[in-house]
Amino acid sequence: MTDPNVERKLVEIMRIISESDKPVGARLIADELHNRGYAIGERAVRYHLRILDERGFTKKHGYIGRTITERGKKELSDALISDRLGFIISRIEELIYRTDYDLNTGKGNVIVNITYIDKDDFDNAADIIRYAMSQGATISSKASIFEEDSTEFDIYVPEGQVALATVCSITFDGLLLKSGIPVSPLYGGLMQVENHEPEGFVDLISYNGTSIDPIKLFLRRKATSVLQTFDTGTGKMLANVREIPAAAAPKALEMLELAGKADIKGHICIGEPGAEVFYAPVSRGMVGIPVMTGINAVAAVEEAGIRAETLPVSTVMEFRRMKEF
Amino acid sequence: MTDPNVERKLVEIMRIISESDKPVGARLIADELHNRGYAIGERAVRYHLRILDERGFTKKHGYIGRTITERGKKELSDALISDRLGFIISRIEELIYRTDYDLNTGKGNVIVNITYIDKDDFDNAADIIRYAMSQGATISSKASIFEEDSTEFDIYVPEGQVALATVCSITFDGLLLKSGIPVSPLYGGLMQVENHEPEGFVDLISYNGTSIDPIKLFLRRKATSVLQTFDTGTGKMLANVREIPAAAAPKALEMLELAGKADIKGHICIGEPGAEVFYAPVSRGMVGIPVMTGINAVAAVEEAGIRAETLPVSTVMEFRRMKEF
Numbered sequence: 001m002t003d004p005n006v007e008r009k010l011v012e013i014m015r016i017i018s019e020s021d022k023p024v025g026a027r028l029i030a031d032e033l034h035n036r037g038y039a040i041g042e043r044a045v046r047y048h049l050r051i052l053d054e055r056g057f058t059k060k061h062g063y064i065g066r067t068i069t070e071r072g073k074k075e076l077s078d079a080l081i082s083d084r085l086g087f088i089i090s091r092i093e094e095l096i097y098r099t100d101y102d103l104n105t106g107k108g109n110v111i112v113n114i115t116y117i118d119k120d121d122f123d124n125a126a127d128i129i130r131y132a133m134s135q136g137a138t139i140s141s142k143a144s145i146f147e148e149d150s151t152e153f154d155i156y157v158p159e160g161q162v163a164l165a166t167v168c169s170i171t172f173d174g175l176l177l178k179s180g181i182p183v184s185p186l187y188g189g190l191m192q193v194e195n196h197e198p199e200g201f202v203d204l205i206s207y208n209g210t211s212i213d214p215i216k217l218f219l220r221r222k223a224t225s226v227l228q229t230f231d232t233g234t235g236k237m238l239a240n241v242r243e244i245p246a247a248a249a250p251k252a253l254e255m256l257e258l259a260g261k262a263d264i265k266g267h268i269c270i271g272e273p274g275a276e277v278f279y280a281p282v283s284r285g286m287v288g289i290p291v292m293t294g295i296n297a298v299a300a301v302e303e304a305g306i307r308a309e310t311l312p313v314s315t316v317m318e319f320r321r322m323k324e325f
Numbered sequence: 326m327t328d329p330n331v332e333r334k335l336v337e338i339m340r341i342i343s344e345s346d347k348p349v350g351a352r353l354i355a356d357e358l359h360n361r362g363y364a365i366g367e368r369a370v371r372y373h374l375r376i377l378d379e380r381g382f383t384k385k386h387g388y389i390g391r392t393i394t395e396r397g398k399k400e401l402s403d404a405l406i407s408d409r410l411g412f413i414i415s416r417i418e419e420l421i422y423r424t425d426y427d428l429n430t431g432k433g434n435v436i437v438n439i440t441y442i443d444k445d446d447f448d449n450a451a452d453i454i455r456y457a458m459s460q461g462a463t464i465s466s467k468a469s470i471f472e473e474d475s476t477e478f479d480i481y482v483p484e485g486q487v488a489l490a491t492v493c494s495i496t497f498d499g500l501l502l503k504s505g506i507p508v509s510p511l512y513g514g515l516m517q518v519e520n521h522e523p524e525g526f527v528d529l530i531s532y533n534g535t536s537i538d539p540i541k542l543f544l545r546r547k548a549t550s551v552l553q554t555f556d557t558g559t560g561k562m563l564a565n566v567r568e569i570p571a572a573a574a575p576k577a578l579e580m581l582e583l584a585g586k587a588d589i590k591g592h593i594c595i596g597e598p599g600a601e602v603f604y605a606p607v608s609r610g611m612v613g614i615p616v617m618t619g620i621n622a623v624a625a626v627e628e629a630g631i632r633a634e635t636l637p638v639s640t641v642m643e644f645r646r647m648k649e650f
Contacts, residue, residue, distance in 0.1 A: 087529075187534065189536075202536075203536045203537055204412075204534070204535065204536050205530070205534070205535045205536070205537065205542075206531060206533065206534030206535060208531065208534065209512065209529070209530070209531030209533065209534070210529065210530045210531060210535075211514075211527075211528045211529050211530070212528055212530065212542075217530075217537075217542055217546075220545070220546055221542075221545055
């Protein structure tokens with residue numbers, strides 16, 4: 001038995017192989033997986049391919065690549081029905097569950113966003129990200145850079161690009177869960193900022209019942225004005241909201257303060273029980289916790305005219321191995 | 326007492342006036358309302374301004390325009406808290422309620438989408454829309470065209486543009502409600518089409534808990550391939566899903582057939598009780614009804630490189646006054 005995350009990748013890989021009319025190699029599969037939002041490298045693809053071979057779903061043709069077997073086709077058509085459409089909340093909850101960063105020992109995983117930037121643009125982009133960090137617009141001042149030939153971690157990097165891992169605001173959800181506090185991500189949205197202070201959400205999209213990450217939808221719409229907000233104090237930035245039981249608010253506050261000391265920052269406040277928090281509705285008996293997302297730094301990069309492609313809430317990564325950016 | 330729809334516009338108009346440092350005229354307000362997704366004309370703006378004057382929220386300065394009063398400012402700041410962030414579902418449910426088209430007499434209102442196209446592009450756009458209609462990709466073959474100087478209906482038309490009203494798929498929700506069947510719009514999504522037949526949703530966004538129309542989000546992402554679907558039978562088109570109680574399925578089917586005879590078409594099927602319909606989840610005891618949206622015609626126009634701006638689920642319009650396009 002493998003975990004559901006592996007199963008999802010296996011199905012996606014079979015789908016890629018079945019869509020080709022000739023054998024497909026691991027490199028091409030990694031490329032295509034990347035296009036479909038999976039940040040896994042060639043080495044990991046090989047590992048998954050071996051599982052598929054063992055199950056008799058794919059067949060290896062020497063060095064040319066793999067084709068799908070009849071048995072694989074049957075498996076794929078069965079899998080498609082349940083797997084075809086994945087709601088983003090399942091994926092997010094899986095990563096929340098896998099967050100095991102320990103605020104006391106400093107060991108364990110946080111959730112990261114992965115951003116791909118052209119190698120030639122990277123220095124300029126890095127300057128903007130550092131500027132965003134200096135403005136307190138990121139979750140952490142730590143990040144990880146992956147170059148094409150990077151082997152230390154299995155992050156896929158397309159040719160000519162650099163992958164940047166930054167701490168994702170959903171890490172807070174993981175930390176809350178690890179503290180024994182039940183947590184539900186509610187909305188991703190656009191926060192109006194006035195005089196450098198968050199004023200209220202002007203748009204919200206629920207994490208529930210969407211197959212596309214809400215923050216990604218706002219990024220694609222080019223709806224932010226992060227650079228302008230830094231300059232003038234007024235503008236629109238990305239933020240999200242989660243809710244926890246009102247009774248857990250004191251414990252959550254304690255945890256969030258401890259996280260801040262460990263360089264995991266960005267929550268705006270803890271709301272009142274059952275009350276809207278910055279106009280975002282919260283369930284009865286719950287309190288809302290809005291957080292400015294780490295993606296704001298990337299939004300600023302895009303606003304500056306630099307092309308970047310971001311996979312929000314992408315994977316988990318050991319926080320200790322991320323470096324001061 | 327005015328209806329909530331009027332109240333919403335009043336607040337928006339006050340907001341526009343308060344954001345300007347000099348008096349603002351009706352024309353400018355109509356322009357700005359249009360930018361914010363309200364398709365109301367100058368004449369209607371004047372009507373709303375008179376209400377605001379009467380309430381003492383705005384003050385008229387001859388022909389120069391209006392400014393906001395202290396009382397208006399106070400009212401606005403109170404209204405902002407509840408009005409600031411409107412979830413799209415409230416707006417849609419209001420229009421569903423206002424749909425009163427009678428399938429027997431042929432009288433009454435349907436819901437329309439409004440699309441703005443540059444005057445110079447309109448002939449080319451119209452050809453594509455007619456092509457889409459011939460492919461059965463719209464809800465109806467009827468439409469209404471509004472030119473700049475149009476006075477017959479209070480649809481706002483910016484200078485140099487033409488506004489096109491096409492029947493919106495949410496009209497079905499209105500017809501179902503009018504037949505006494507409780508209906509909930511569930512998702513807007515991207516439907517994969519194979520061999521000219523819908524195969525299944527590949528992306529879904531819930532109508533619940535978003536302040537931006539899901540169909541508009543997909544349009545903005547340029548995620549469709551409507552023209553390709555017409556040509557090859559394979560591609561991605563816009564569709565949405567609503568659910569009704571399973572017990573009402575026979576009555577709904579009857580109504581949908583009657584609607585088809587009145588040139589209001591486009592439902593794909595009625596699903597099985599509690600079962601996913603084209604991979605879209607449906608609640609227990611309910612059946613899902615997917616409908617290809619009328620916006621597909623506009624998506625095709627945009628795919629052809631013609632700029633168009635669409636307000637989905639925009640307003641209601643008497644169906645009898647819409648003409649064969």
